[in-house]
Amino acid sequence: MSTVVALARAQAFAAGRAQPIATVRHLHVHDRPFVLIPLAMAGEANAPLAAMLGTTPGAPRLLVVSQPRNRDERFAFAASLAAHLVPYLTSFAGESEAVAVDRGRDVRHRFVDAPQVWVPNTGGADFLRLFGRSTRFRRVDGDHPVPPSVPLLGRWLTFLAGAAEMPGSALLLTAVQALGLHWATGQSGAEDNHLGSLLAWIESGATAAREAERGPVAGPATDPHFDNHVLAPLIAQSDPALPSVLHDLLLPTWERMWRSLDLLRALPPGDRVASRWDSDRDTYSAYVRHLLEDGAPQPRRDGAVAAAARLQRLENAAARYAVQRAFDDPLVMAEYRLAGVAFGGVVTLANPDRVDDSGKRSVLRPRIMVATTETVRVEAGATLTSPARPAQKAKVISVTRTATGYDVLLELSGGMGRKLVAEPGSVPAVGERLLLTTLSEAYRPGASFPDPSETPWTHGGPPSPEPSAE
Known part of the structure; x- marks a missing residue:
């Protein structure tokens, strides 16, 4: 938990009302989402009830x-x-658009939109993942056949569950995580997993949250008292009233899901939310092509090389997502400012026309001086970026202590055009307020992994040769 979130939780507890921890919305909210509230039978492994x-x-x-x-x-x-x-998921596989790749030397196509599925909490997402695993390998012929739509559903659920593990993805979202990303309550993280309680903290306050805790759960598990005194007799007697009882149980959560979506829609989206949704559309388009061309179910478990590659993608996505959230939101960036790896200041000197001719060819290298009253924990030689100019790098030349803070001398490169004269506005002017940080959105190249056949036998490759008998 960050310092800012811890402070917001303390303030929420004192005020009896949830406190905002974001100034913008950090995820895409679809105009036509699919809301799904699964309910499972207690004591049974992934046994769907409703x-x-x-x-x-x-x-x-x-x-x-x-x-x-x-x-x-x-x-x-x-x-x-x-x-x-499935019809909802495939309904977006229609109109496509061309996207330039390889610096405009080639194009690829992706669908102009993608689906978005919402569940109440992480338990709901886990239910879909397990239900996908239990259905995607089912046979449509032979002994105990199932309808062809069942294994197809399993593959789609597995795809959504895998996408949900990718930081910043918005194909499968949980309401409690989405709300918790933007508001802090005065209760524990475990209590925040109850959608009714969390939403009440945001909408009405702590008193309403205590009342909501006594209400129906958001699934996928049911309340033990409900299981023993209501559900068990209905199932045992095959009572026709069961659907009506389950409808009344799930309806409050259904209404809360849509109120949660309205709360999130009321927040302005962050500048980088759209680019992350573009990545989701790429992921969705690639999977639709896979289903059309091959359609093979996902393996039960990844091989060693595939698992390592996936882990690296997750790590890179997590780092990129953290940077993007900080660049979009001053409240998120505040945590980095407290740590001294980001600071704000005013440009006091600027030499936008400075040219470095010490190398084989002359290059444009403007210098600026930034005065700040904040703590600066960067040293000479460090590279900084500004959310206002993410394509521009600022190399720290010197950090000088002053009576009111620090003077930081920076040398700029990139984001100024290809000439020896900077494009207008590309170099910060004297008097401009500037935020600088060690965080960067720069592309992180992937590691080189061996072919699975070249790994040791312990990682799925060929067995080691037996020693020759002599």
Whole structure:
């Protein structure tokens, strides 16, 4: 937990009301999202009991499994879920656009939009991941066949669950994580996983949150008291009232999901949210092509090389996402300013026409002086960037202590054009307020991984040769 978030939590506890920890929205909210509230039977491994779903607040659809332990009913539920979810997911695989790649030397195509699925909490996302794993390998012929839509649903759910692990992705989102990214409450992180309580902290305050805690859970697990005194008799007696009871149980969470989306939509999107959604559209387009060309299910587990490559992608995405959030939001950047790796100041001197001719050819290298009253923990030789000019690098020439703070002398490169005269506005002018940080959005090249056949036998490669007998 960062210092800023810890302070906001303390203020929320004192005020009895959630406090904002973001000035902009850090995720894409779709105009037509698919809301899915799964409910599982307690004590059974990933046994679906019900699901409330749809794309319209006033028209929820309820799917119910009257006997969750019955295999046929469980796969009938999967087929019903596929009948609603898969058409939504594939409805965006229509109009496409050309995107320039390789500095304009080539083009690729992606769909102009992509789907977005919302679940209440991380338990809901885990349910979809496990349900995808249990359905994507099912056979449509032979013994115990299932409808063809069932393994297709499993592959889509596995795709969404994998995308949700990528920091910054917005293809599968949880309401509690999305709200927690923008508001801090006065309760614990575990309590924040209750959507009703978290939303009440934001909308009304701590008193309403205590009332919400006594209300229905957001799934996928049910309340033990409900299981023992309400659900168990209904299932045992195959009571036709079961759908009505489950509808009343899930409806408050359904309404809270849409109120959460309205709260998030009210925030202005961050500048870099659109670029992350572009990446999601790329991911979605690539998977649609995979289904059309091959359609093979995802493997049960990654090989050593594939796992290492995925881990690196996740690490790079996490670092990039943290930088983008800080560049978009002053409240997020404040944490880095407290740590001394970012500081704000005023340009007091500027030499925009300075040219460095010490090398083989002359290059434009303007210098500026930035005066700051904040703590500066960077040394000469460090490279800084500014969110206002992310393509420009600022090399620290010197840091001088003053009576009021520090004077930082910087040499600029990049983002000024290709001539020996800087383009207008590309060099900060005297009097301009500037934020500088060691954070950077610069591209991080991927590591080189060996072919799986070239790894040791312990990592999936060929077995080591046996020693010759002599």
